[in-house]
Amino acid sequence: MMHLPRGDSLSFKEVDKKTEQVAKVLNGAGIKEGDRVSVHLSNKPETVIILLALQAVKAIAHCVNTRLSPEEIIYQVKDCSAALFISDSLELMNEVRSITKTLEVGHIFNSENHIFMSDNDQRSFEWDDTCSIMYTSGTTGKPKGVIQSYGNHYHSATASSIHLSIINQDCWYCAVPIFHVSGFSIIVRSLVTGCSFYLAETYNQEELCTLIQQEQVTIASVVTVMLLRFHEQWNLTTIPTTFKGFLVGGGPVPKWLLQELTEKGFNLFQTYGMTETCSQVVTLSPEKAATKIGSVGLPLLHTDIKIDKLDGSGVGEILVKGPTVTKGYWGLPEVTSNAFVNGWFKTGDIGYLDQDEFLYIKDRRSDLIISGGENIYPAEIESVLLAHPNVEQVAVIGVQSTEWGQSPSACIVLSDHVLDIRSVELDLIHLCHEKLASYKHPVHFHFMESLPMTSSMKIKRHELKALLESEQS
Amino acid sequence: MMHLPRGDSLSFKEVDKKTEQVAKVLNGAGIKEGDRVSVHLSNKPETVIILLALQAVKAIAHCVNTRLSPEEIIYQVKDCSAALFISDSLELMNEVRSITKTLEVGHIFNSENHIFMSDNDQRSFEWDDTCSIMYTSGTTGKPKGVIQSYGNHYHSATASSIHLSIINQDCWYCAVPIFHVSGFSIIVRSLVTGCSFYLAETYNQEELCTLIQQEQVTIASVVTVMLLRFHEQWNLTTIPTTFKGFLVGGGPVPKWLLQELTEKGFNLFQTYGMTETCSQVVTLSPEKAATKIGSVGLPLLHTDIKIDKLDGSGVGEILVKGPTVTKGYWGLPEVTSNAFVNGWFKTGDIGYLDQDEFLYIKDRRSDLIISGGENIYPAEIESVLLAHPNVEQVAVIGVQSTEWGQSPSACIVLSDHVLDIRSVELDLIHLCHEKLASYKHPVHFHFMESLPMTSSMKIKRHELKALLESEQS
Known part of the structure; x- marks a missing residue:
């Protein structure tokens, strides 16, 4: 239904x-x-x-x-x-x-x-048959088509439904886009378990409050920005027992928000996943939220994770294996083969496991910016800005945003002879408007004399980030 | 748990x-x-x-x-x-x-x-890795080891749990043997969904009544004989809402029993499956029991069935395909290859599909006898009896039994010169005792002049069955 x-x-x-x-x-x-x-x-x-x-x-x-x-x-x-x-x-x-x-x-x-x-x-269908392709960018900035098979979708749906105890009586609120795996996977779970879903064209916190209150939805997929708005809207003291909670993906949830919603009686299933794993990799059950603060939880059924440790500390790149992992990228055999090591998919994200095998994310893959649940890869924006003849160097950095979690901000070094900086800035705004989705437009252009570099000539992104955030506050 | x-x-x-x-x-x-x-x-x-x-x-x-x-x-x-x-x-x-x-x-x-x-x-584990072997006999009478992979068990568990809306709060009553797939699969479902199970060494209807009444079990796997005893025992007017119902396998349920239990408020999930499919192939939801009388239901997720039609009537051999189907029989590549046609497993059972794709069983594979949930293959008993020097011809037939559903009964033609039939009968009883599990011992030996045969010299089993049943009543 x-x-x-x-x-x-x-x-x-x-x-x-x-x-x-x-x-x-x-x-x-x-x-x-x-x-x-x-x-x-x-x-x-x-x-x-x-x-x-x-x-x-x-x-x-x-x-x-x-x-x-x-x-x-x-x-x-x-x-x-x-x-x-x-x-x-x-x-x-x-x-x-x-x-x-x-x-x-x-x-x-x-x-x-x-x-x-x-x-x-x-x-x-054979499980290996391709069902869908969703594009994602990466550190190179070139969008790559993630191949998702019927098996990927099917196994994600069964494992997710079992993990979240979804049965055919449930109704899933879907305001996350179905062109993303977060939304698409809700359709598949409905087909697999027989549960219903409520399809919202755009997110509306008032509507969601009413639906929960009237017991019309029993679970909702959201990103942090939706939760923030929902939290402001919700003013009832009791929650119907039919409402199982929120599945929150697409970046971390601020601790205060987690705490306040939990105090109001809401269950939050925090999760970590990606297009390449057809949605959830791990999910934290609400009953573990208090004891496993900061964790994104345990792997779903039949998904294996391990850490490719960088040093003795146990921290390293998160690797994933299992039937929800993509076969690779459309038309890119070499990129695909580089994305795997011994059959394990390299997420690029940095994390560690505690003694109970709960996963913690330390750092998102390279320099990924997550804004309102959308992934933004700085390289993609940087290559657009670098097309301007007066731009010599550029680094796009994610800065904190109360509403969106993060927003992209551009640090730019212009060539020496530029006199009218404002005119270049207008050019750049125009360029972004022409080439990029609006959620990728930098909220600020910082024109600098030089960018901080490592000895191996890499931009010190963390230093830039700290600088921008100190200016912000 | x-x-x-x-x-x-x-x-x-x-x-x-x-x-x-x-x-x-x-x-x-x-x-x-x-x-x-x-x-x-x-x-x-x-x-x-x-x-x-x-x-x-x-x-x-x-x-x-x-x-x-x-x-x-x-x-x-x-x-x-x-x-x-x-x-x-x-x-x-x-x-x-x-x-x-x-x-x-x-x-x-x-x-x-x-x-x-x-x-x-x-x-x-890889899904193709072998987890277990369970023996089943067949028309040849020689037991064959059914190879069950991790994938077979896993996919059976996920599909079954979703079909029956099992979540981690459930507790499954298991008095069916765990050396059979009916019991083994309960363990796997518990591992997969996190539900509990109650392990009973032997079936006891009083215990089951108490467990249901005290909300300690929420679903129970049973065979018909258990249901019969349960039905006699249960004397309460209300059933706790926590009890989801009975999963009834191993042969058909008498209609009067189905009706009376339904009237008492019990849900019955009738099912059809086998060792080779790692448990359920199709299952009938209780809400369809009234409109689909006699049906064993719809296929589980990702299981496909089709009928290899014998004629224009739509009736034929039931074929099954899907990830719960065995790779084959241990050490028997030829038997294995004969058990499949174009990747479809030949069940040997005869049935048909209605316009809504619900499966109906017309006739069990060849001459299978199902007694108290145990499969008995006549050929196995026949080969034991034929070992006696005075036995010329034999046909073991399943006759109706109020308690067990069916029981094996032997029709025997002795060689001409036998004078003391009683002495041969004692020999045969002894032979069965020595060679066969007690549930396979014929309840009667019928000594006959000849057996009814077809023109192609096959025993007319249906005729013998009718004869024995007319004598019975």
């Missing part, structure tokens, strides 16, 4: 029927097994149906972050050579049309297309 | 600790990865620990039905060339000693053995 705002809902049977219809439209558009189809849509019921219809025709869903700039989107569409681009933005479709076929979402659902599909079309 | 009669219990941590100790003893006894170890023990906590310790040393558990005759047991031990035989029967150990090493269960738990085991011993 998919619940929608304003009391609407679609049963599994209705979803299935619509899925069959859309599958016929996709067939009619020439989509066949293995084709990549870009889905550039927000959290709408049509999006869910299109994603399922792609499975029905055994095509691969390329899930597009709708917040990205046209240039960023076009890069991905080209990279995975999508056979079709589905969107509700006519403007964007105009831009994409030169590289692939486009289909407007309204057209799909109004279509009278009734191409014959054999009744015997069994929807069965 | 493992709950035991008389209020005893063992936490996961305690089980783990004991498992480590027993693993050391097994190491000390020279057991190494891949070795088969026969476990000839009933439903005791020690048995659970030994089964888990075998996993810790990556040995393969050969689960021995304790009801079998020494000859039957020795056949299996030889067949899988077990490196060790663990039992609490000194008598049986004396008989087995000539073919392999033996270890008395008491010795294992009193052992002061403390062989060093590396702390880094990660218990990780």
